[in-house]
Amino acid sequence: GESVGLHLPTLSVQEGDNSIINCAYSNSASDYFIWYKQESGKGPQFIIDIRSNMDKRQGQRVTVLLNKTVKHLSLQIAATQPGDSAVYFCAENGSGGGADGLTFGKGTHLIIQP
Amino acid sequence: KAGVTQTPRYLIKTRGQQVTLSCSPISGHRSVSWYQQTPGQGLQFLFEYFSETQRNKGNFPGRFSGRQFSNSRSEMNVSTLELGDSALYLCASSEGTGGEKLFFGSGTQLSVL
Numbered sequence: 001g002e003s004v005g006l007h008l009p010t011l012s013v014q015e016g017d018n019s020i021i022n023c024a025y026s027n028s029a030s031d032y033f034i035w036y037k038q039e040s041g042k043g044p045q046f047i048i049d050i051r052s053n054m055d056k057r058q059g060q061r062v063t064v065l066l067n068k069t070v071k072h073l074s075l076q077i078a079a080t081q082p083g084d085s086a087v088y089f090c091a092e093n094g095s096g097g098g099a100d101g102l103t104f105g106k107g108t109h110l111i112i113q114p
Numbered sequence: 115k116a117g118v119t120q121t122p123r124y125l126i127k128t129r130g131q132q133v134t135l136s137c138s139p140i141s142g143h144r145s146v147s148w149y150q151q152t153p154g155q156g157l158q159f160l161f162e163y164f165s166e167t168q169r170n171k172g173n174f175p176g177r178f179s180g181r182q183f184s185n186s187r188s189e190m191n192v193s194t195l196e197l198g199d200s201a202l203y204l205c206a207s208s209e210g211t212g213g214e215k216l217f218f219g220s221g222t223q224l225s226v227l
């Protein structure tokens with residue numbers, strides 16, 4: 001079946017820099033995308049979501065960009081802080097509109113260097 | 115509002131046993147979904163319940179089952195445990211269905227020996 005994937009399993013950034021986490025999806029029928037942050041020992045925490053009728057959405061220090069032409073999703077974190085260290089997952093709702101649950105990527109581990 | 119609560123936090127079982135995990139959703143949320151998380155397979159959808167009815171089911175064997183009660187609390191059961199069932203089992207709740215804006219609990223870490 002089709003799945004969501006991430007380009008890099010690990011991303012290391014300097015504290016204070018901006019972080020960009022990428023995600024490629026293959027299911028062109030997906031119309032809803034979501035980013036989660038998972039810290040060690042915790043469940044995934046909702047960060048931001050976006051529908052396919054949008055190409056950009058901003059939250060507090062985070063921005064999600066959606067490029068449907070190349071089926072690419074990215075999460076930008078401004079002024080990265082030590083508390084941003086976690087594994088980040090993108091997810092899509094698939095061709096069934098979420099009927100098969102969310103399909104998650106493998107995750108990118110964001111490491112913050114002092 | 116209290117978040118999604120899962121119990122127990124940790125569980126150790128042996129092969130062949132069965133296990134029941136519990137989940138209390140966020141107040142007002144009527145949908146509860148269950149996911150399995152392993153290092154090798156990542157997060158995989160098990161099933162979703164809404165108003166006490168199973169709406170969707172992932173690609174897992176019949177040993178995995180669940181139910182939802184009238185207060186939206188949910189349980190999942192795994193019978194005849196196998197070593198490969200060792201995983202973090204995550205429950206998520208949402209206001210509606212379709213996987214949108216799922217809010218996850220901290221999970222139950224199941225180890226099968």
